[in-house]
Amino acid sequence: MFDATLLRSFQVVAQEASFTRAAERLHLTQSAVSGHVRRLEEQVGKPLLARSTRSVALTVEGEVLLGYARAILRLNEDARIRLAGTAPSTHVRIGASDDFMSSWLPEVLQQFRSARPGLSLEIRIANTGVLTQAMDRGELDLVVGSRCHGERTGQLLWREPLVWAYARGRLPEAQAPLPLALFPEPCPYRDAALAALAAAGRPWHIAVVSPSVGSLKTAAAAGFAVSPLNRSLVTASLQPLADDAGLPPLPEVEFVVLSRRHDGSREIAEIEAEIVRAARLF
Structure with missing residues (x-):
């Protein structure tokens, strides 16, 4: 099972195409965000992001996981709201x-x-x-x-x-x-x-x-x-x-x-x- 914290970091990196901007949005250090993505890649067994000195792009496996990550995080949020008895x-x-x-x-x-x-x-x-x-x-x-x-x-x-x-x-x-x-x-x-x-x-x-x-x-x-x-x-x-x-x-x-x-x-x-x-x- 994928950890929601790791999925959240991965999703934001994919959205921003940058570890630096993702770290700023998540209020984490860049090394922490990199560590989250690295742990996900270890679990998947394949690279999720193609990194260069100037850009970050999703691999084929990254595109697949990103779709699941969005769904999992959305379900987590919906469950939290439903159980808290509040409506977004x-x-x-x-x-x-x-x-x-x-x-x-x-x-x-x-x-x-x-x-x-x-x-x-x-x-x-x-x-x-x-x-x-x-x-x-x-x-x-x-x-x-x-x-x-x-x-x-x-x-x-x-x-x-x-x-x-x-x-x-x-x-x-x-x-x-x-x-x-x-x-x-x-x-x-x-x-x-x-x-x-x-x-x-x-x-x-x-x-x-x-x-x-x-x-x-x-x-x-x-x-x-x-x-x-x-x-x-x-x-x-x-x-x-x-x-x-x-x-x-x-x-x-x-x-x-x-x-x-x-x-x-x-x-x-x-x-x-x-x-x-x-x-x-x-």
Whole structure:
């Protein structure tokens, strides 16, 4: 039988991909956490983590055990609460941009919530700039969104190019001010696009402002306006304008998860880790 203390240390190391950060979360020394994982590996008879000087990753056996560890620890907690005669009650406030909530994130959050009786999630959908401001005011616990510069802390999910999206097979008028379809302020895509156009001396005017990705894509696909969007949002009706369109290059987009982890909430840390894990599968 696996000891719950060892499983807990192993789970946190897997979530953090770091013995140092895991030790900080568990309020243990790094050597104690390493010892817990080593004892588990001795019991299993195989390595659970692939260690290098810069990273920690799960082995195949580690992936298997992590699933059991989560279930065992959850059952332990449920039993403790049931026998104590109390009901868990945790409310976590999450901000997410429209592109996340229109794809895989709702399913991840639903699976997380359904596995934890008493946990309630409140989701606010807006652009990342609005959400990070709300988190700074203490209104949100966690934000899943994008940025064009790494000026904030947080866990990187992935990167991809920011492009000028427009109707497939068409080009905007070269001499006219460029019509733009933008998210409302504050928005990293908007800021990056306007800064690039200003540096290039290209005239522009705002034709559409919407918090909806779908509205911006529709406006661009109709040839009504050009929209700065991340490359994965460019669908069959759109094209990323090439250099010969006379538009300046745009920076990469970073997709990140940001949280108020200084609050010490286990649920916030676990949701963050689950989002990071799910993002790697997409």
